[in-house]
Amino acid sequence: MANRHIAPDTxxxxxxxxxxxxTKENKxxxxxxxxxxxxxxxxxxxxxxLDLAQRQVGAETDTQGWLPLPVIEYVAAYIDVPVxxxxxxxxxxxxxxxxxxxxxxxxxxxxxxxxxRGSDDxxxxxxxxxxxxxxxxxxGLWTLTEVExxxxxxxxxxxxxxxxxxxxLTVERLDAVLDALTKGEEPKEGTQExxxxxxxPSGGPTTLKDMVDANHDYRKEW
Amino acid sequence: MPKVTVDGQELDVPDGATVLQxxxxxxxxxxxxxxxxxxxxxxxxxxxxxxxxxxxxKPQASCALPATEGQEIRTDSEMVKTAREGVMEFLLINHxxxxxxxxxGGECDLQDQSVAYGRGATRYTxxxxxxxxxxxxxxxxTVMTRCIHCTRCVRFSEEIAGVDxxxxxxxxxxxxxxxxxxxxxxxxLSANVIDLCPVGxxxxxxxxxxxxxxxxxxxxxxDVSDAMGANIRLDSRGREVxxxxxxxxxxxxxxxxxxxxxxxxxxxxxxxxxxxFMRKRGKLTEASWDEAFKAIAKAKPGKKIAAxxxxxxxxxxxxxxxxxxxxxxxxxxxxxxxGMDYDVSNLAAVNFNTTFAGIExxxxxxxxxxxxxxxxALLNAxxxxxxxxxxxxxxxxxEWETTYPATFLGEDLSVVSKLxxxxxxxxxxxxxxxxxxxxxxxxxxxxxxxxxxxxxYKLVKKDWNGFNVLHFSAARMGGLMLGYAQKNGMADIAKAKPxxxxxxxxxxxxxxxxxDALKVYIGHHGDKGAHAAxxxxxxxSYAEKDGTYVNSEGRxxxxxxxxxxxxxxxxxxxxxRALADALGVEVGFDTFDQxxxxxxxxxxxLGEEGLANYGDLPKADSKAKxxxxxxxxxxxxxxxxxxxxxxxxxxxxxxxxxxxxxEMREAAE
Numbered sequence: 001m002a003n004r005h006i007a008p009d010t011x012x013x014x015x016x017x018x019x020x021x022x023t024k025e026n027k028x029x030x031x032x033x034x035x036x037x038x039x040x041x042x043x044x045x046x047x048x049x050l051d052l053a054q055r056q057v058g059a060e061t062d063t064q065g066w067l068p069l070p071v072i073e074y075v076a077a078y079i080d081v082p083v084x085x086x087x088x089x090x091x092x093x094x095x096x097x098x099x100x101x102x103x104x105x106x107x108x109x110x111x112x113x114x115x116x117r118g119s120d121d122x123x124x125x126x127x128x129x130x131x132x133x134x135x136x137x138x139x140g141l142w143t144l145t146e147v148e149x150x151x152x153x154x155x156x157x158x159x160x161x162x163x164x165x166x167x168x169l170t171v172e173r174l175d176a177v178l179d180a181l182t183k184g185e186e187p188k189e190g191t192q193e194x195x196x197x198x199x200x201p202s203g204g205p206t207t208l209k210d211m212v213d214a215n216h217d218y219r220k221e222w
Numbered sequence: 223m224p225k226v227t228v229d230g231q232e233l234d235v236p237d238g239a240t241v242l243q244x245x246x247x248x249x250x251x252x253x254x255x256x257x258x259x260x261x262x263x264x265x266x267x268x269x270x271x272x273x274x275x276x277x278x279x280k281p282q283a284s285c286a287l288p289a290t291e292g293q294e295i296r297t298d299s300e301m302v303k304t305a306r307e308g309v310m311e312f313l314l315i316n317h318x319x320x321x322x323x324x325x326x327g328g329e330c331d332l333q334d335q336s337v338a339y340g341r342g343a344t345r346y347t348x349x350x351x352x353x354x355x356x357x358x359x360x361x362x363x364t365v366m367t368r369c370i371h372c373t374r375c376v377r378f379s380e381e382i383a384g385v386d387x388x389x390x391x392x393x394x395x396x397x398x399x400x401x402x403x404x405x406x407x408x409x410x411l412s413a414n415v416i417d418l419c420p421v422g423x424x425x426x427x428x429x430x431x432x433x434x435x436x437x438x439x440x441x442x443x444x445d446v447s448d449a450m451g452a453n454i455r456l457d458s459r460g461r462e463v464x465x466x467x468x469x470x471x472x473x474x475x476x477x478x479x480x481x482x483x484x485x486x487x488x489x490x491x492x493x494x495x496x497x498x499f500m501r502k503r504g505k506l507t508e509a510s511w512d513e514a515f516k517a518i519a520k521a522k523p524g525k526k527i528a529a530x531x532x533x534x535x536x537x538x539x540x541x542x543x544x545x546x547x548x549x550x551x552x553x554x555x556x557x558x559x560x561g562m563d564y565d566v567s568n569l570a571a572v573n574f575n576t577t578f579a580g581i582e583x584x585x586x587x588x589x590x591x592x593x594x595x596x597x598x599a600l601l602n603a604x605x606x607x608x609x610x611x612x613x614x615x616x617x618x619x620x621e622w623e624t625t626y627p628a629t630f631l632g633e634d635l636s637v638v639s640k641l642x643x644x645x646x647x648x649x650x651x652x653x654x655x656x657x658x659x660x661x662x663x664x665x666x667x668x669x670x671x672x673x674x675x676x677x678x679y680k681l682v683k684k685d686w687n688g689f690n691v692l693h694f695s696a697a698r699m700g701g702l703m704l705g706y707a708q709k710n711g712m713a714d715i716a717k718a719k720p721x722x723x724x725x726x727x728x729x730x731x732x733x734x735x736x737x738d739a740l741k742v743y744i745g746h747h748g749d750k751g752a753h754a755a756x757x758x759x760x761x762x763s764y765a766e767k768d769g770t771y772v773n774s775e776g777r778x779x780x781x782x783x784x785x786x787x788x789x790x791x792x793x794x795x796x797x798x799r800a801l802a803d804a805l806g807v808e809v810g811f812d813t814f815d816q817x818x819x820x821x822x823x824x825x826x827x828l829g830e831e832g833l834a835n836y837g838d839l840p841k842a843d844s845k846a847k848x849x850x851x852x853x854x855x856x857x858x859x860x861x862x863x864x865x866x867x868x869x870x871x872x873x874x875x876x877x878x879x880x881x882x883x884x885e886m887r888e889a890a891e
Contacts, residue, residue, distance in 0.1 A: 004392060009403055069403070082386030084402040091391040 003134060004091065007099045009069050017057075017070040022078075026056050034079065042079035046089050049075050050096055063140070064105040064162050066097035094147065101143035102136045104181055107160040110146045113153035118170070122157050125171045129178060141182065154199040155191050168193040168202075224291040229298050241284035241295055242270050250297045253306060253335045255313075255420045256372035257285035260476060262381060267313070267372050269335065271305040272297050281305040310340040316351040316395070317421070318367050325363075326422030328435040332370065353398055358388075359406025360875045361413045361481060363430050369423035371397050375415035382478070384606045384625030385409040399423070408880050409625070410599035410860060413485065414478045417467065426465065428485055428872045433457070433464045441784035442469065444771045445483035446534040446696035446764045447864060450578070450600045451773025452479050456487070456765055456784040463487045463765050463784055473579050474777065480599040481876065482860065482867055487765070489870030493748045495760040496789025506758065511790070514757050515804035521722050521740045523805075528554035528720035531706050532727030532745060533695035533864055536769025536781070537828055539761075539794040540697065540704050541821040542809070543726055546798050549807035556708050556715050557701030559731035560856065562661070563711030564669045566702050570836035571673060572664075573699065574775035575687035576656050577833070582607045584688065586652035588645070589617045590638060590672060590848070592660020593855040595625065597694040598774070614648045616641075619662060619852045635668050635848040638675050649679040656688035657681060661856045663848070664691065671848025673839065682839060689839055692774055694857065696764075699772035703825050703834070725751050726794065727761070729865050744797055746787070747865035759801075760791035763866060767793040768814065770821075776834040778827065 058065025076083040131144035155167035180187040210216035228248035255267035265286035438457035445452040452475035468479035609626035681688035708714035716735035727745035733754035743755035822829030
């Protein structure tokens with residue numbers, strides 16, 4: 001994580017992204033975000049606009065998207081905020097990519113619960129498929145990032161790929177998900193454990209069992 | 223007024239005070255890095271931890287905690303001691319132990335506070351973080367590994383300077399302070415972040431590795447680079463002024479200083495006039511004092527002698543020249559070198575009456591013909607404060623980049639007598655309206671029109687005088703008080719066809735009309751004036767003589783001599799005294815003290831430090847109208863406005879890089 005850096009400001013970068021502006025739909029969305037805040041407080045829309053810009057860049061490049069400097073400058077100018085203030089935000093949050101990423105940005109959680117449940121294997125499996133941390137794979141499909149806790153500890157280990165979480169992973173299940181993505185299919189999001197719906201206890205409920213089918217008043221039993 | 227107890231001592235603190243301020247009122251020292259009186263509260267260094275009851279059973283950051291009724295604050299408990307030691311230890315985890323090669327050494331908050339509050343040894347054995355240097359321009363040297371992330375520099379540029387260019391990128395341990403794309407900090411107050419930086423992360427680039435603070439002699443002085451009269455301290459070693467730092471004066475410069483005032487001092491040792499020169503067969507050649515004085519006496523000026531005061535001379539010099547001319551029977555004195563001829567029969571009409579501190583309270587400000595950012599950078603910071611408090615600002619003149627929202631009303635001065643509706647409404651509704659007239663407006667003869675505006679919109683009320691003239695020469699108000707003004711300005715001097723013209727460091731004047739006169743330049747730098755002169759008498763700069771200066775708001779201030787003038791150069795008054803002997807007249811003083819008391823006798827206001835009283839504004843001629851178009855401001859290049867700055871390598875570099883960098887890059891391409 002510590003190796004986050006801004007993509008260098010080169011003439012090629014300026015040439016490629018210097019003319020960036022909202023698409024018609026995104027302009028409407030951007031204005032909708034800005035309209036959520038009182039007049040003169042467009043600054044508050046910095047974060048949704050950066051996300052929107054990243055998605056637009058993603059759509060243009062068929063990747064998850066990232067934030068080239070000219071795009072950050074465009075967003076800053078759009079809401080009339082000094083560009084350094086917008087850059088501060090963009091560099092602070094990890095969901096903003098500062099360098100180009102692949103079509104699928106595989107973010108593997110490596111924090112303690114996931115690590116105990118085998119995230120090291122998951123990372124190794126990713127690497128085996130040709131991904132390298134912080135780099136775009138040769139086919140342009142994959143970028144691997146190890147991230148901190150994503151809040152799915154109950155279904156550890158997990159990866160986040162673009163906007164979807166895939167949980168309860170084993171190496172085989174991860175391979176299945178990635179294979180499906182390679183083929184352009186949409187694998188099932190969430191837990192990959194057969195029979196599990198969300199983050200309920202695996203192997204069936206352990207508490208409040210009577211609540212499973214219908215509402216149950218436990219108060220009499222206290 | 224909440225009543226709090228600090229270490230058992232009960233005291234009342236003002237409403238809205240913080241616990242830190244309460245502790246200071248009680249005389250307790252609270253260590254701090256991020257907290258600064260003039261910046262917003264950040265609360266991120268955690269050094270100011272104290273124990274407060276009632277409250278959670280843990281130390282609290284006193285800078286961000288409001289003082290409330292009945293608080294029991296302890297700054298001397300075991301908890302506070304260990305908390306400070308802990309914070310200190312954490313701060314030093316990533317701080318390099320490079321004090322011996324750090325320019326902040328000896329005046330470093332981190333150094334001092336780690337001695338006072340640290341535990342003396344570190345338990346950290348892992349690798350330290352290192353951060354790459356960030357380029358911030360020709361004035362600020364960065365060693366970002368030393369940064370402790372107090373964000374004072376970020377807050378200064380955002381809040382005081384109004385130029386958002388420094389920011390904190392990334393997060394946590396990776397946080398880095400930088401300007402956008404490492405561009406140079408581009409405003410006139412940029413170097414103040416060096417003073418604000420509590421560690422050695424931002425230090426002075428021109429002063430890098432030059433001296434240690436304990437080997438410098440500190441002299442109280444006044445900045446002469448503009449008419450703000452900023453209070454400065456000149457740090458000198460031997461015969462050289464090493465640096466200029468601001469002194470705190472809430473009425474004048476708060477604790478800031480413009481980059482020019484701070485960094486022109488290296489010009490004090492360059493291009494100096496340190497020998498007497500005389501023009502012989504069209505060429506300036508070295509001469510002796512005796513020769514020079516004889517040549518002046520030979521010109522037999524009699525009454526036909528004139529004196530033109532430069533922008534940076536002190537009142538004593540001007541008074542000495544006035545006495546000399548008086549003894550010769552001449553009254554040909556002028557200080558407005560560029561030919562301005564505004565009416566000075568009432569000095570209140572050409573004074574900054576609101577005072578610099580007072581302008582912060584204005585609620586509508588009309589700036590006429592003044593590029594305030596360049597003519598008085600520190601005043602611009604004050605106007606920014608006024609705007610933050612809700613003031614509306616309108617500007618007449620060519621557009622410049624303000625650091626606050628302002629409406630430009632065009633370049634035509636006639637707009638002053640018929641404001642557009644929005645502006646007129648703002649002034650009619652304003653409780654404390656103010657106008658600031660700059661040199662560009664005065665040059666167009668707009669003073670009377672300005673006074674008419676002042677009476678029309680009732681700029682003068684009980685306890686409020688909103689009529690202001692902003693000069694940009696440190697010598698201007700002093701010169702006007704000493705009578706350095708002719709009715710038609712320089713034109714009158716030229717018309718009198720003087721045989722001898724004494725140029726007291728006057729470099730901006732036009733020497734053309736005085737082609738037949740003997741031009742004697744008494745000054746310190748080989749600049750425009752010296753080029754045109756027939757005789758050059760080397761004199762002292764502001765750092766090399768005691769002197770009285772009057773700033774644009776009429777504040778009389780005294781500067782002390784820091785170093786000796788180089789070579790044969792002498793303090794100006796001694797030159798004029800010797801010249802009096804050569805010309806065979808009596809000026810009535812033999813020592814500096816005698817000169818000063820004679821000056822104070824003639825103009826008593828110059829004897830009292832503080833605001834001079836010029837009385838009420840003259841009655842305005844309601845028919846007077848400002849006319850003409852302001853096509854340009856007098857200052858073309860902020861960094862090169864006076865001979866010292868022009869001689870300074872640092873100022874030349876700033877000018878080339880910060881103002882003309884764009885052109886240079888284009889030329890390179």
